[in-house]
Amino acid sequence: MQRFEDKVVLITGAASGIGEATALRLAAEGATLALSDLNSEGLAETVEACTDLGAVVSSEVVNVADEPSVVAMVKGAVEHHGRLDVVVNVAGILQFGHTHETSLADFQRIIGVNLTGTFLVCREAIPHLLDTGGNIVNTASTAALAGHPWTISYSASKGGVAALTQTIAVEYGKQGLRANAVAPGSILTPIQNEFQLPEGADAKLVHRIMALDEQRGPEVVASAIAFLGSEDAVHVNGTMLKVDGGTLA
Ligand SMILES: NC(=O)c1ccc[n+]([C@@H]2O[C@H](COP(=O)([O-])OP(=O)(O)OC[C@H]3O[C@@H](n4cnc5c(N)ncnc54)[C@H](O)[C@@H]3O)[C@@H](O)[C@H]2O)c1
Structure with missing residues (x-):
């Protein structure tokens, strides 16, 4: 399958786990990639692996x-590759703790990466995606769908990602821009x-x-992201696709 031939895809969080697996999957499907992450070493490894698969790849270390940094990243990706067709927001962080012991700094740090980061990338990308009839795939979590205790900041951030995705889907859908999210369960990543x-x-x-989740690796999420980002999902807009082995069915 070469669903991403002639498509330029920007992926955040590409150094590890789901972002890395998505980069590899889309490279194998013909995508040109603009990859980013905070972790320069892991990012370089993903770039090398995608290049080995024959993909044209640019990369940038970005928080x-x-x-x-996000403004520059999106601008740089479009300048480098000439267009932007798909944006996949994967970068994210997680922290456990009692809600009543969660500091404001920790809450804001997690919201800042998971929710504000997703917002910023979407905001900057939308004008370019409107030019190409492109789409966005965000990464929520089953933590957004059921009470997931001891992750107050994370759960709130992922609920926000779900709402933000639906907002964009309705606001821009009639203009040909789709926005969807995946909601992974428990996936084996760092x-x-x-x-x-x-x-x-x-x-x-x-x-x-999580009890029924078979604890598979990030490639099971990458394949769902590849579907949502491709023309196969041309009539799918504003959905949240659970990738959890049916745990929350
Ligand atoms: N693994 C799971 O069980 C699971 C379940 C539900 C949702 N998710 C979500 O999937 C996404 C990817 O997680 P993963 O499981 O691949 O974990 P991971 O730790 O392997 O990957 C996360 C990546 O995000 C990067 N990152 C963190 N902060 C960043 C920042 N400020 N700017 C740029 N990059 C940053 C990290 O360097 C890392 O490469 C996250 O949004 C996570 O919340 C994961």
């Missing part, structure tokens, strides 16, 4: 929570290292929304 329940937490309350 998605930093407005000027972010799972943050899965440390605070003292006194009842693990069952978290596992109840």
